[in-house]
Amino acid sequence: MKKVAQQIGRYKKDAFACIGLTALEVIMEILLPFITALIIDNGLEAGDLPAIYRYGALMVVMAFLSLFFGATAGKFAASASSGFAANLREAIYSNIQTFSFSNIDKFSVPGLVTRMTTDITNVQMAFMMIIRVAVRAPLNLVFSFAMCMIINVRMSLTFLIAVVFLVVVLGTIMVTTLKIFNQVFRKYDDLNASVQENISAIRVVKAFVREKFENSKFAKASDSLYDLSVKAEGLLAFNSPAMMIAVYFCIIMVSWMGAHFIVDGSLSTGDLTSLFSYIMSLLMSLMMLSMVVVMISMSMASIRRIEEVLDEVPDLHDPEDPVMEVPDGRIDFNHVDFSYKHGSGKNALTDIDLHIAAGETIGVIGGTGSGKSSLVNLICRLYDVDEGSVCVGGLDVRSYDMEALRDQVSVVLQKNTLFSGTILENLRWGDPDATREECIEACKAACADEFIDRMPDGYDTRIERGGANVSGGQKQRLCIARALLKKPKVLILDDSTSAVDTATDAKIRAAFAEKIPGTTKIIIAQRISSVESADRILVLDEGRIDGFDTHENLLKTNAIYQEIYGSQVKGGGDFDQPA
Incomplete structure (x- = not known):
């Protein structure tokens, strides 16, 4: 990871700017349901129209601030991730230029191409999600839960049941799919090798009328990649049902308990409305985190393959005090x-x-x-x-x-x-x-x-x-x-x-x-x-x-x-x- 992380280089500033702006965006979004509760309790139920205008104007300002922070963070995220990917490609390419023939013999040409295309694209996407979503989701989760605790401690504890359930399900899925993704990238190498060999020798293929054989060989490599990809994506598909179970469980529990608290007078209608917003925010944050984990799982396999090239040390080295001129052709x-x-x-x-x-x-x-x-x-x-x-x-x-x-x-x-x-x-x-x-x-x-x-x-x-x-x-x-x-x-x-x-x-x-x-x-x-x-x-x-x-x-x-x-x-x- 260290050598890969070093390639962020001058784009560190963009990455940190994205993180800071994302945090400000989250704060604005977390405060919006709280303002909504004030409009309901202090404006609508109290019949205070000026209060509604004041809180409404405040909501509009906060919404525009959230939009500005989010758009600017997205711009910095794109700059940082694209720059990181460009630096990685340059680092790999530069290191390949120093390889001796014996170093090059260790890596297949299709394998190097896959590393500089598919693998780096995966790392780029994962890095963008880390500085954007992986900052946004945990902050959203923590702030949403904190606001729920402020509104009603007893109802907030029901969220922990949903959180534990999601962590267990998503964690199991991630561990399983990581192993499959390691195999998927090796299959990408085989697919690239089949394509490269066929295209570079297309005249020979046509001269010997071997198109059917080459099609069969490509189909075999493609089907193998398809089977593994379906297996991985099939497991990842359980994310959404697990998420829905947690969401509906929380909605039912909050509705049932909230009705009792409103009847008892210990909870206002505005607070219950805010709780529903925070529930959805909290659970969506978990969903976003699961997506980040999926992307990181894929990128970890790619990072290891990239590191293999960056860590490869040329077998041949110049001596400490090299001779710079060849006397003759003996x-x-x-x-x-x-x-x-x-x-x-x-x-x-x-x-x-x-x-x-x-x-x-x-x-x-x-x-x-x-x-x-x-x-x-x-x-x-x-x-x-x-x-x-x-x-x-x-x-x-x-x-x-x-x-x-x-x-x-x-x-x-x-x-x-x-x-x-x-x-x-x-x-x-x-x-x-x-x-x-x-x-x-x-x-x-x-x-x-x-x-x-x-x-x-x-x-x-x-x-x-x-x-x-x-x-x-x-x-x-x-x-x-x-x-x-x-x-x-x-x-x-x-x-x-x-x-x-x-x-x-x-x-x-x-x-x-x-x-x-x-x-x-x-x-x-x-x-x-x-x-x-x-x-x-x-x-x-x-x-x-x-x-x-x-x-x-x-x-x-x-x-x-x-x-x-x-x-x-x-x-x-x-x-x-x-x-």
């Missing part, structure tokens, strides 16, 4: 062991001892799951090793400032991502200050200029979200150009030319040799033609080094490389080359 793996879950015993990489000189071009090849992507993720410190060390420029990557290191280690990952905006705006992710001419040069090196020039607006053509309006090969070339704009000391291409033909792939590699000769280049590929011209080729098998030599030597000595070469070249050629 890369050394010194007997490295790495697993995605530390201590699990399931290594993605085992005993990797590898030394690459600055400016070398290294090809990396191996089967699926052999550890190729894991290897390059360690170079730019997206993860930390379990054992051994990874050095760039002769220094352990853990001694660098992470931003400085990643500025000099440019990575084009397997999954290429473009953002909504123009081509130029996407390219300038690599260098925000890059000139148009520099962007064009980078595109020429990545062989992206040929299709950009054919676009209606050239470099000002708008890219849709996720790069939906460009092909896979075009997206890859734009991402390579973006990486080149960083002018890195190390360039990593993680299977990032898989969607381009071999002729274009060869042009890109030739441009690398010409444009960035001093940059260390690591090219992960599935096809021999992409790596055979590299200075050396690394062959990985099940997270271990199986071979590290030139293309010619590996063809003579390495069985895995021979098998890959044979299947691709002798077995019929690359996908766009003749057999």
Whole structure:
């Protein structure tokens, strides 16, 4: 709760203003039935018309004051709750930006989306009710009961029976529904996951005619959420009948006892009228409190989920005195062991001892799951090793400032991502200050200029979200150009030319040799033609080094490389080359 409450920040003043104004609103409302009793007893029954005017005018003034206090309190409540929600979203988003890949792996993307939407909305509504209704209802209850005690102590005691009854019933409902709401929010994650997966892969769904299956999967998640929601709301529905029982019990008791007291002369008609008003005010306050408890019950589940994100501490930290400059592109793996879950015993990489000189071009090849992507993720410190060390420029990557290191280690990952905006705006992710001419040069090196020039607006053509309006090969070339704009000391291409033909792939590699000769280049590929011209080729098998030599030597000595070469070249050629 503490970290969540801290996000109220500068909106504390609005929250306290709302509480104060709500208290004044309640005082005005509590005094109105008392004035009504005076009008009846001192005005109507006494036949005193001026008294009726005086008390009537006072009631009008108090009603307008109550309206003013209530409207102003509502305005402050809206400001405080909306600001609180905005601060929470910013805090969660900022913390997510500091996460390493291992931190992000703990939370599903749909789970994070639910936390920033549904969960924060629940907390926002609960906070508004706390500073508005949760202040108003208890004050109303206490003041109403105090006024009842002033009017008639014996009749006021009957309210306690109704209060005890409501507390027991509502308390039982709240405890039960809280457990159900915890499950409901987990089901929201499943529903969001189903929607996100379907929409992001809609082309695949349609290509394989799997709409019925996806509809069935979504319906299953939706029905599960429906069943739990109905169960929770069904229990909450008992609030209203329990409230009505308490209200009618009090009305009957006050009517019966009040009649006796009026006959005895110990109670006036005006006092009895006031008692009925205070009864309804008191019981409605209990009803409002039950609504607050429901909302708080829902929000407690949401608060715990929000706190999980806010409390998550990034696995990777900058050292106390970080190195701010990478000397060169040398890369050394010194007997490295790495697993995605530390201590699990399931290594993605085992005993990797590898030394690459600055400016070398290294090809990396191996089967699926052999550890190729894991290897390059360690170079730019997206993860930390379990054992051994990874050095760039002769220094352990853990001694660098992470931003400085990643500025000099440019990575084009397997999954290429473009953002909504123009081509130029996407390219300038690599260098925000890059000139148009520099962007064009980078595109020429990545062989992206040929299709950009054919676009209606050239470099000002708008890219849709996720790069939906460009092909896979075009997206890859734009991402390579973006990486080149960083002018890195190390360039990593993680299977990032898989969607381009071999002729274009060869042009890109030739441009690398010409444009960035001093940059260390690591090219992960599935096809021999992409790596055979590299200075050396690394062959990985099940997270271990199986071979590290030139293309010619590996063809003579390495069985895995021979098998890959044979299947691709002798077995019929690359996908766009003749057999």
